[in-house]
Amino acid sequence: MKENALGLVKAQEFTFAGSGEGFKLECGESFSPVTLAYEAYGQLNRDKTNAILIAHALSGDAHAAGLADGENRAGWWDNMIGPGKAFDTDKYFIICSNVLGGCRGSSGPSSINPKTRKPYGLSFPSVTIRDMVNAQKELIDYLGIDKLLSVAGGSMGGMQVLTWLAAYPGRLQSAIPIATTLKHSPQQIAFNEVGRQAIIADPCWRNGDYYGSAPPAKGLSLARMIGHITYMSDQSMEKKFGRIKKKDARPFKFTADFEVEGYLHYRGGNFVKRFDANSYLYISKAMDNFNLLDGRTLQGLFKGVKARLLVIAFKSDWLYPSYQSKEIIKAAKLAGLESTYCEVDSTYGHDAFLLETKEETHLIRHFLKKVFYSIQVR
Amino acid sequence: MDHGNIPIDHRAILELIEKQTSVLDLGCGRGELMDILIKEKGCRCQGIEIDENAVYECVARGLSVLHGDIDSGLSEYADNSFDYVVLNQSLQQLRHFDSVFKDALRVGRRVIVGLPNFAHYKTRLQLFFGGKAPVTPSLPYNWFDSPNVHFLSILDFRDYCKSRDARITHSIYLGEKMRILLLPNLLANVAIFLLKAGTVLESG
Numbered sequence: 053m054k055e056n057a058l059g060l061v062k063a064q065e066f067t068f069a070g071s072g073e074g075f076k077l078e079c080g081e082s083f084s085p086v087t088l089a090y091e092a093y094g095q096l097n098r099d100k101t102n103a104i105l106i107a108h109a110l111s112g113d114a115h116a117a118g119l120a121d122g123e124n125r126a127g128w129w130d131n132m133i134g135p136g137k138a139f140d141t142d143k144y145f146i147i148c149s150n151v152l153g154g155c156r157g158s159s160g161p162s163s164i165n166p167k168t169r170k171p172y173g174l175s176f177p178s179v180t181i182r183d184m185v186n187a188q189k190e191l192i193d194y195l196g197i198d199k200l201l202s203v204a205g206g207s208m209g210g211m212q213v214l215t216w217l218a219a220y221p222g223r224l225q226s227a228i229p230i231a232t233t234l235k236h237s238p239q240q241i242a243f244n245e246v247g248r249q250a251i252i253a254d255p256c257w258r259n260g261d262y263y264g265s266a267p268p269a270k271g272l273s274l275a276r277m278i279g280h281i282t283y284m285s286d287q288s289m290e291k292k293f294g295r296i297k298k299k300d301a302r303p304f305k306f307t308a309d310f311e312v313e314g315y316l317h318y319r320g321g322n323f324v325k326r327f328d329a330n331s332y333l334y335i336s337k338a339m340d341n342f343n344l345l346d347g348r349t350l351q352g353l354f355k356g357v358k359a360r361l362l363v364i365a366f367k368s369d370w371l372y373p374s375y376q377s378k379e380i381i382k383a384a385k386l387a388g389l390e391s392t393y394c395e396v397d398s399t400y401g402h403d404a405f406l407l408e409t410k411e412e413t414h415l416i417r418h419f420l421k422k423v424f425y426s427i428q429v430r
Numbered sequence: 431m432d433h434g435n436i437p438i439d440h441r442a443i444l445e446l447i448e449k450q451t452s453v454l455d456l457g458c459g460r461g462e463l464m465d466i467l468i469k470e471k472g473c474r475c476q477g478i479e480i481d482e483n484a485v486y487e488c489v490a491r492g493l494s495v496l497h498g499d500i501d502s503g504l505s506e507y508a509d510n511s512f513d514y515v516v517l518n519q520s521l522q523q524l525r526h527f528d529s530v531f532k533d534a535l536r537v538g539r540r541v542i543v544g545l546p547n548f549a550h551y552k553t554r555l556q557l558f559f560g561g562k563a564p565v566t567p568s569l570p571y572n573w574f575d576s577p578n579v580h581f582l583s584i585l586d587f588r589d590y591c592k593s594r595d596a597r598i599t600h601s602i603y604l605g606e607k608m609r610i611l612l613l614p615n616l617l618a619n620v621a622i623f624l625l626k627a628g629t630v631l632e633s634g
Contacts, residue, residue, distance in 0.1 A: 351508075360494070378498070381496060381506075382506045385507050385508075385511070386507075386508055388511065390474065391476075391496065392493075392494050392495055392496065393495075393497050393498070394482070394485050394486075394489070395497050397482055414486055414489065414490070415486070415489055418492060421492065425492070
């Protein structure tokens with residue numbers, strides 16, 4: 053077994069809206085019941101003032117840190133969450149839940165519809181980032197937490213952070229949106245659409261009704277391969293792969309013989325084992341529909357918000373370029389929010405929020421320390 | 431706090447800023463001034479700094495700092511967003527001196543400017559007798575590596591403020607270790623001005 057400071061962690065489940073009107077979604081439909089899978093690390097203090105919600109990105113899940121029970125697999129942000137780490141579990145109580153529409157324990161298109169006893173497939177309603185956040189708020193209510201010390205996340209996780217800030221400003225002391233945006237750009241939508249079309253074009257997809265037969269593995273794998281290209285940078289790919297060829301290159305015309313090709317195939321193939329193609333469609337669409345400025349002005353976006361803000365961007369991130377983070381800061385300036393922004397000099401591209409942990413740790417550790425201190429002396 | 435550890439220009443600025451006010455420090459460096467303002471005056475401080483490592487030091491001090499250049503950083507703020515906008519030892523390094531100066535008067539109810547005095551007698555002597563670009567305690571750079579792009583004297587800045595309809599309400603002149611009370615344009619290394627938008631009125 054691998055060494056891990058947090059050790060084995062257990063997934064938990066929270067089900068709500070089982071009776072009554074159900075859980076109201078932005079599309080107008082009600083959904084019932086809703087299950088959220090979540091994990092929690094550290095101890096909630098007596099005053100319940102040390103809770104931090106971590107929001108995951110497109111392909112993430114509730115398993116953010118520690119080793120998953122039975123799987124021996126470290127969490128997706130294990131280098132950032134744990135004893136003595138940026139999100140210090142010796143000080144803070146860390147919660148991470150799988151998003152609504154996901155496929156890792158929370159209600160999503162691959163969940164069983166209790167009425168039909170079959171997976172929902174495309175009968176699962178459309179979800180938005182706001183719906184995901186509303187569901188998280190139910191979980192936070194259930195855990196008895198009035199005010200989160202912080203909400204943090206990168207990429208789509210950052211969209212959830214910003215939604216929390218705009219929708220429930222009274223429920224958080226601070227927010228940490230990383231490598232994210234106030235609205236998805238045409239370029240971001242375009243890449244997601246290519247990914248979705250790869251899934252939809254796979255004959256195994258069968259209008260989303262593939263449960264019980266072969267899943268659209270080719271399509272989902274291709275979507276993931278495209279995604280991975282956008283998460284890296286020209287520099288990081290040059291450094292990681294160069295033009296090196298794989299040793300077992302076979303003399304077939306179109307064999308994936310470059311290292312970079314092999315890497316993409318490997319990542320694509322691995323992804324299919326743990327991710328549902330329909331969830332990919334639903335969640336990527338939620339990202340594309342995300343526009344926090346819809347119906348709001350930049351001036352009005354964070355008006356009256358008292359939370360402290362830490363915005364982090366990465367220099368080589370061309371998928372979520374720093375101008376998008378600066379737009380968040382502009383809204384914060386217009387609302388008079390005390391804020392910190394850093395554009396970290398990294399070559400990792402968008403993936404930097406998962407990899408560039410030294411600088412990220414420094415920024416987050418000191419920021420949280422300050423926020424936690426200021427609520428204690430108040 | 432032991433005031434002996436605080437640089438002389440920071441001490442002067444500290445004097446000019448009232449308690450419990452809001453301050454925007456443009457080119458805040460490692461955040462030393464904001465740190466003192468928070469501890470001594472209970473100010474709410476926001477910094478803007480271009481250097482990434484300086485940003486990390488500010489964050490380690492628990493300060494709010496925005497990584498970026500002063501020009502674009504300032505223009506995004508609404509009118510009268512802060513009680514004070516501080517431009518200490520940074521204005522002379524800005525290519526767009528004029529637009530930043532105007533924006534500072536718009537964003538801050540008051541503006542504090544700290545500048546090295548190019549007409550200090552040592553500068554004059556080095557240039558006149560030595561015939562070389564001067565290097566002094568307040569202008570410590572060689573001509574080839576100086577971050578300064580504007581070289582001005584106290585009198586130059588006074589004229590400039592008049593032309594820009596900025597009122598100097600207070601001036602503090604500093605030598606290396608003490609205040610300068612006589613002939614500041616000749617004897618002061620550094621001048622600290624408190625300004626506000628409005629008609630020119632001499633004092634201090």
